[in-house]
Amino acid sequence: MIVERKELTLLEKTYLPGIAQGIRITTKHFIDTVTGRRKVTMQYPEEKWTVPDGYRGAPYLVKDQEGRTKCVSCQLCEFICPPKAIKITPPGPSVNSALGGVEKCPEDFEINMLRCIFCGMCQEVCPEEAIFLMRDYSLTGESREEMIYHKDKLLTLGGTHQDAIQKWKKKESEAQAQAPFH
Amino acid sequence: MTLAELLISTLKIVGLISVVLPLIAYSVVAERRISAAIQDRVGPNRVGPFGLLQPLADGVKFLLKEDFTPSYVNKVYFWMAPALAMIPSFVVFAVIPFGSMLFGEKMVVADLNVGILFTFAIVSLSVYGIVLAGYASNSKYPFLGGIRSSAQMISYEIAMGMSVIPLFMLTSDPVFFSQGLSESWNQFLMGTSDLNLSRIIAYQSGSFFDWLIFKQPLAFIIFLAAAFAETNRLPFDLPESETELVAGYHTEYSSMKFALFFLGEYAAMIAASSLMVVLFLGGWSLPLWGLDQPADNVFLGLLHIIIFFSKVSLFMVFFIWIRWTLPRFRYDQLMNLGWKRFLPLSLANIIVTAIWLWFKS
Numbered sequence: 001m002i003v004e005r006k007e008l009t010l011l012e013k014t015y016l017p018g019i020a021q022g023i024r025i026t027t028k029h030f031i032d033t034v035t036g037r038r039k040v041t042m043q044y045p046e047e048k049w050t051v052p053d054g055y056r057g058a059p060y061l062v063k064d065q066e067g068r069t070k071c072v073s074c075q076l077c078e079f080i081c082p083p084k085a086i087k088i089t090p091p092g093p094s095v096n097s098a099l100g101g102v103e104k105c106p107e108d109f110e111i112n113m114l115r116c117i118f119c120g121m122c123q124e125v126c127p128e129e130a131i132f133l134m135r136d137y138s139l140t141g142e143s144r145e146e147m148i149y150h151k152d153k154l155l156t157l158g159g160t161h162q163d164a165i166q167k168w169k170k171k172e173s174e175a176q177a178q179a180p181f182h
Numbered sequence: 183m184t185l186a187e188l189l190i191s192t193l194k195i196v197g198l199i200s201v202v203l204p205l206i207a208y209s210v211v212a213e214r215r216i217s218a219a220i221q222d223r224v225g226p227n228r229v230g231p232f233g234l235l236q237p238l239a240d241g242v243k244f245l246l247k248e249d250f251t252p253s254y255v256n257k258v259y260f261w262m263a264p265a266l267a268m269i270p271s272f273v274v275f276a277v278i279p280f281g282s283m284l285f286g287e288k289m290v291v292a293d294l295n296v297g298i299l300f301t302f303a304i305v306s307l308s309v310y311g312i313v314l315a316g317y318a319s320n321s322k323y324p325f326l327g328g329i330r331s332s333a334q335m336i337s338y339e340i341a342m343g344m345s346v347i348p349l350f351m352l353t354s355d356p357v358f359f360s361q362g363l364s365e366s367w368n369q370f371l372m373g374t375s376d377l378n379l380s381r382i383i384a385y386q387s388g389s390f391f392d393w394l395i396f397k398q399p400l401a402f403i404i405f406l407a408a409a410f411a412e413t414n415r416l417p418f419d420l421p422e423s424e425t426e427l428v429a430g431y432h433t434e435y436s437s438m439k440f441a442l443f444f445l446g447e448y449a450a451m452i453a454a455s456s457l458m459v460v461l462f463l464g465g466w467s468l469p470l471w472g473l474d475q476p477a478d479n480v481f482l483g484l485l486h487i488i489i490f491f492s493k494v495s496l497f498m499v500f501f502i503w504i505r506w507t508l509p510r511f512r513y514d515q516l517m518n519l520g521w522k523r524f525l526p527l528s529l530a531n532i533i534v535t536a537i538w539l540w541f542k543s
Contacts, residue, residue: 019507
């Protein structure tokens with residue numbers, strides 16, 4: 001393609017129309033920014049961003065409505081996790097009767113937030129709906145150890161999941177119904 | 183010179199420096215905030231209310247940074263250059279009348295009768311600092327910056343000098359100075375001659391249309407463009423041109439040495455603004471409420487100083503605005519503009535003014 005270069009007019013050769021146009025543009029931007037009509041920058045720590053729905057933030061563990069841990073240490077998430085950020089310590093054969101009918105509650109559940117890539121595969125693979133990617137995007141700590149989140153912290157941060165199935169409640173009532181036959 | 187005179191001069195110098203240095207510091211803040219607003223950003227707003235303590239943080243940073251001297255530089259010149267770049271910009275303030283009278287003293291450090299010649303002599307010295315920095319750094323980019331700077335200064339110095347000649351043709355009007363002025367002005371101008379900068383201000387008293395910006399608009403435009411070139415500001419910042427020469431002449435400088443270049447650039451801008459205010463915008467005078475007469479009390483004296491620095495600040499904002507509006511000129515365009523446009527135009531302006539004065543007389 002041949003670009004035709006027009007000969008500048010005498011007025012244009014003085015640079016004055018160009019300068020005037022430039023000043024007009026910068027003045028408009030200046031006024032818009034100063035009066036707050038055009039606002040691009042967010043004053044981050046004071047103003048915070050509203051995370052959209054479906055955002056994949058940090059993965060946390062959840063409890064059901066009655067405060068029971070939902071995770072059953074199946075270790076599928078540990079297996080699928082691409083960066084190997086999850087480490088689960090299963091409880092072994094012993095059953096802790098103090099946990100209200102919950103079986104196989106993990107002894108410890110670690111997520112290394114420095115390794116986590118927030119892909120959401122753990123949430124996808126979880127058969128118990130026990131782990132969810134939440135809205136937290138700004139995770140900070142003063143050491144590497146601090147950035148490995150353990151079970152208690154994950155459960156506190158994860159909060160309660162409004163679970164429709166309530167598996168453990170059902171199990172408990174079944175167990176109570178069978179109690180005389182023990 | 184008696185001891186009392188020495189003391190008064192020292193006081194004036196201290197007073198002037200203590201106004202000019204904060205003005206420099208705050209022009210840097212203004213530069214950053216205004217450029218931010220023009221580019222839809224926010225700019226520094228964290229240090230102090232509205233970021234007003236930013237200069238303090240900047241100063242501390244400059245002082246604490248490592249003062250690095252590369253092994254291949256010419257050490258003597260390398261150390262000398264920042265000082266040479268900064269000193270002339272401050273010396274120019276010596277002859278600028280920044281106020282009328284305060285406590286019976288003329289508010290100018292050195293009331294020279296060759297005022298304008300002195301400023302031109304000193305302003306052209308500032309190029310040495312830059313050329314020396316480029317030469318002493320012993321590396322490619324600073325060297326190119328230094329060369330460009332010297333060529334640019336020579337091209338614009340002449341047009342700048344020529345552009346103010348018509349002003350002095352107008353103001354060396356003996357009839358005006360023997361009849362047209364009030365008693366206080368006559369007393370104020372006692373013992374001054376044609377090139378004294380106070381005379382220019384006296385000539386511009388009366389009404390807004392006595393300001394030389396209205397009587398000599400062409401001279402003003404040429405002087406303004408030349409001032410941009412002299413202070414290495416965009417659109418004529420070829421010695422620095424960070425997009426092509428890294429940082430131009432101060433590429434190898436760090437810490438306080440760099441800060442001196444920085445300070446020098448802004449001091450030169452303020453000096454050029456002050457000169458333009460004196461030459462074209464009536465200096466410390468304002469043709470309203472009798473503010474165009476030399477002050478006879480402290481209040482008016484201070485008011486005149488405030489008026490002067492307000493006008494200077496307006497020019498500083500203009501300098502900053504232009505920097506964030508216009509792209510850099512190409513080197514040949516710069517030379518073209520200097521030699522082929524401004525020089526002939528300023529010469530033509532002298533001739534036209536001369537013919538007009540001849541017809542009038």
